[in-house]
Amino acid sequence: xxxxxxxxxGVVVGIGFFLAATKMKLxxxxxxxxxxxxxxxxxxxxxxxxxxxxxxxxxxxxxLLIFGLPGVILAALGFxxxxxxxKKAV
Amino acid sequence: xxxxxxxxxxxxxxxxFGAVASLAPLxxxxxxxxxxxxxxxRPSFIKEVxxxxxxxxxxxVKRYNETNTSRRGFVKYVGQDRLDKLTELxxxxxxxxxxxxxxxxxLKDYAxxxxxxxxxxxxxxxxxxxxxxxxxxxxPPWTGSPEDASAMVSAALRAFGAATVGFVELETNxxxxxxxxxxxDGKEMRIEDADQPEEGExxxxxPKKARWVVSYTVQMSAExxxxxxxxxxxxxxxxxxxxxxxxxxxxxxxLRTLGYMGLGESSTNATGIAPAFAxxxxxxxxxxxxxxxxxEYGSMVRVFKLVTDLPLAPTKPINAGLLKFCKNCTKxxxxxxxxxxxxEKEPYWDVKGEWNNPGHKAWFEDSPKCRxxxxxxxxxxxICFGVCPFAHNNLASYHNVQNYLAATIPxxxxxxxxxxxxxxxxxxxxxVPQKNPSDWWKNNLPEYGIDTMRSVNKTS
Numbered sequence: 392x393x394x395x396x397x398x399x400x401g402v403v404v405g406i407g408f409f410l411a412a413t414k415m416k417l418x419x420x421x422x423x424x425x426x427x428x429x430x431x432x433x434x435x436x437x438x439x440x441x442x443x444x445x446x447x448x449x450x451x452x453x454x455l456l457i458f459g460l461p462g463v464i465l466a467a468l469g470f471x472x473x474x475x476x477x478k479k480a481v
Numbered sequence: 482x483x484x485x486x487x488x489x490x491x492x493x494x495x496x497x498f499g500a501v502a503s504l505a506p507l508x509x510x511x512x513x514x515x516x517x518x519x520x521x522x523r524p525s526f527i528k529e530v531x532x533x534x535x536x537x538x539x540x541x542v543k544r545y546n547e548t549n550t551s552r553r554g555f556v557k558y559v560g561q562d563r564l565d566k567l568t569e570l571x572x573x574x575x576x577x578x579x580x581x582x583x584x585x586x587x588l589k590d591y592a593x594x595x596x597x598x599x600x601x602x603x604x605x606x607x608x609x610x611x612x613x614x615x616x617x618x619x620x621p622p623w624t625g626s627p628e629d630a631s632a633m634v635s636a637a638l639r640a641f642g643a644a645t646v647g648f649v650e651l652e653t654n655x656x657x658x659x660x661x662x663x664x665x666d667g668k669e670m671r672i673e674d675a676d677q678p679e680e681g682e683x684x685x686x687x688p689k690k691a692r693w694v695v696s697y698t699v700q701m702s703a704e705x706x707x708x709x710x711x712x713x714x715x716x717x718x719x720x721x722x723x724x725x726x727x728x729x730x731x732x733x734x735x736l737r738t739l740g741y742m743g744l745g746e747s748s749t750n751a752t753g754i755a756p757a758f759a760x761x762x763x764x765x766x767x768x769x770x771x772x773x774x775x776x777e778y779g780s781m782v783r784v785f786k787l788v789t790d791l792p793l794a795p796t797k798p799i800n801a802g803l804l805k806f807c808k809n810c811t812k813x814x815x816x817x818x819x820x821x822x823x824x825e826k827e828p829y830w831d832v833k834g835e836w837n838n839p840g841h842k843a844w845f846e847d848s849p850k851c852r853x854x855x856x857x858x859x860x861x862x863x864i865c866f867g868v869c870p871f872a873h874n875n876l877a878s879y880h881n882v883q884n885y886l887a888a889t890i891p892x893x894x895x896x897x898x899x900x901x902x903x904x905x906x907x908x909x910x911x912x913v914p915q916k917n918p919s920d921w922w923k924n925n926l927p928e929y930g931i932d933t934m935r936s937v938n939k940t941s
Contacts, residue, residue: 434878441876446704446924450904454879 400436404429407470415473428466435459519631519794521645521763522936526801526888527776533760533798534805535767535828535841539655542840544662544670545754551836551848552750553665558834558849567856575712575859585711585918586859594860597716601723606685606747607678608733615740622740627794634695634732634793641731642724643697643785645777645936647762647796651692651788656761658840659694660687660753660788670752678744687744691790694753695732696762698775698782699725702930703874706781706867707916710818710858714918717930718861721783722749724929732787741791754838755784763799769807769814769844770822770865776801776884777936779871802888803871804828807844809894812901813865818911819854821847822865858912867915870901874932 411417411425435458442451520529548554556564578586602609615622625633635646651657661670669684679686705717733743746752756773759765764784765775773784776799814822823829823844832839836848854862866872873880883901886893908915 438877438879441878445874445876446926447877447905449907450877453904454877 396440400433404433411470411473415470415477417469417473421469421472423469424465424472425469428462428464428469431458431462432466435462519628519635519648520796521635521647523776523799524885526885528800528888529763529797530800531797533766534800534803535760535843537655537841538830539658539840542655542658542838544658544660545838546663547661547665547751548663548667549835550750551852554836555849555852558836559853563853567853571856571859574857578859585708585713585914587713589922590711590713590918594712594716594719597720598723601726602730604726604729604746604748604751605733606680606744606751608737608743608745609730610737612734612738614737618738623791627792630791631794631796634735634791637735638695638697638728638732641728641735642699643728644700644782644933645764645775646695646697647759647764648793649694649696649758649761650793650795651694656694656758659757659761661751664751665748666751668747678742680747685747687788688742688790691742691744691788693789693791693793693795694758694762695787695789695793696755696758696764696784697728697786698759698764698773698778698784699728700778700929700931700933701781701783701866702926703779703781703867703872704924704926705921705930706863706872708914708918708921709863709867710860710912711914711918712860713921714863714867714914715860718783718863720929725783725785729785729787736789736791739791741789744788746785746787752788753786755786757841758786759784761798763796766799766801766803767828767841767843768803768869769811770869771843771846772866774803774807774869774871776803776888779873780866780869781872781931800888801884802891805891806870806887806894806897809891810870810898812868812870812898812906816864816868816906816909816911817851818862818864819847819850821851821854864912868906870898870905873905875935876932 407429408425417425435455438454438458439451442448442454549557551558559567575586579588579591631648634648638646649656649659651660657672660672664670664685667683668680671684671686672689673686674690675686675688676690678688678691699721701721702717705714708714729743729745733745736743744752756767756771759773760767765773765782768774768780770780772780773782774780775782808826811824814820814824823846825844828842828844830839830842831845833845833847834849837843837845851862870883875881875884883897887897906915
């Protein structure tokens with residue numbers, strides 16, 4: 392995976408967590424969900440891209456699904472729960 | 482230096498000083514003794530151990546006659562009639578498949594393999610003796626500590642094209658028994674007190690003072706093995722053997738210039754038992770398919786060896802959890818079309834036939850069955866190598882997790898095998914390549930189809 396793509400992902404993740412820390416009030420377990428979800432998503436992206444480079448398209452798709460799907464669910468819970476709470480409070 | 486110098490003289494003297502200062506480290510390097518132990522750079526979860534993970538009863542080990550392997554002794558094990566029938570079958574099958582244009586057996590696949598089988602040096606026991614000796618160059622032979630020698634030979638071999646390099650010291654009652662008693666061409670392999678090696682009509686003589694074996698691997702293409710068993714895939718095996726011939730040639734001349742002997746393989750797989758030396762040198766562990774399985778490249782290596790009188794620091798055997806993994810993984814045996822590989826959970830002492838060398842615990846295979854299948858498909862099979870869960874390029878970080886778990890948590894072995902099945906092994910029908918051989922031609926693979934940075938990037 393190219394350095395440029397990792398740099399881009401780093402910036403996106405950095406901005407995401409900066410906004411979460413400053414604009415949203417996350418409980419400790421929401422932080423855990425968000426961090427775990429982000430790690431799984433990044434792991435899925437690396438495995439997808441690297442498996443494509445290995446000419447293993449089947450493995451690429453499966454690894455994206457196996458690690459990416461739980462990652463998206465966890466990250467969504469971590470970021471959506473506080474957003475819903477904030478909306479409810481308003 | 483004179484007290485009063487002209488500008489010209491000053492610059493001349495400065496030049497001399499500069500030359501001495503810049504050459505000093507070079508002059509010292511040959512003499513400097515290093516106590517730093519030499520070892521192969523690896524991730525920390527790969528442990529060096531005193532005894533190999535394969536149990537060996539050295540009292541039972543005898544020097545082996547290479548002509549008893551199924552490579553040379555096949556006719557002895559199957560009989561001339563069966564061999565004739567197999568040869569006829571091979572010829573008719575392959576002609577039919579060539580005419581049909583069967584993927585992996587097309588004319589261009591034959592062309593690829595024939596091309597890959599060329600471009601190599603002639604193999605020789607004592608080497609071609611082409612390079613300068615220290616005497617020719619007007620200097621004494623290289624001297625240094627065994628650790629420095631191992632580091633130097635390892636660096637040179639990597640530059641020549643080897644993947645991993647290890648060293649074994651020959652002990653009369655143990656490791657010396659891994660040298661063949663008879664070479665593939667029927668010549669007796671003598672080990673005697675002598676100053677120089679010799680080769681006669683019916684013998685080769687290894688001087689007793691040549692007590693070190695250099696064991697090294699040459700990488701093969703994991704991607705190409707996805708197309709086994711076909712003529713097209715075989716190119717990576719053919720090329721690994723040819724590259725190894727060139728590497729041996731270079732190593733022999735390298736050692737000659739240093740002032741030492743390099744006694745190489747006189748023909749393919751000669752001199753000694755390659756996987757056994759590699760296990761003792763810590764290049765990997767013995768696997769269920771009864772070949773070397775390495776932590777860096779999995780099954781994607783061929784293994785070679787050379788005997789020398791240059792004192793080398795031996796490298797230790799390793800435990801990377803590979804043999805243990807094989808106990809819970811029967812993938813190579815599951816996919817073996819000839820059913821030549823064992824399904825037993827534990828390795829065993831009893832050999833399957835004369836083609837195996839007794840004295841160690843292994844999953845001994847039925848070699849004639851394996852080789853018979855080669856005749857059926859008209860090429861080396863390679864399925865056991867190709868489906869191994871460690872036969873990957875390891876770019877995807879999942880493989881690092883797999884390798885770590887395999888080395889540290891035995892409970893995961895079965896699960897890891899199932900995940901590998903799901904990801905990489907769609908075809909379970911016997912003898913069917915995992916990928917369509919026509920697709921190989923569309924891949925944009927690197928040189929030789931291998932990644933030469935793998936073992937450099939993945940070290941602690």
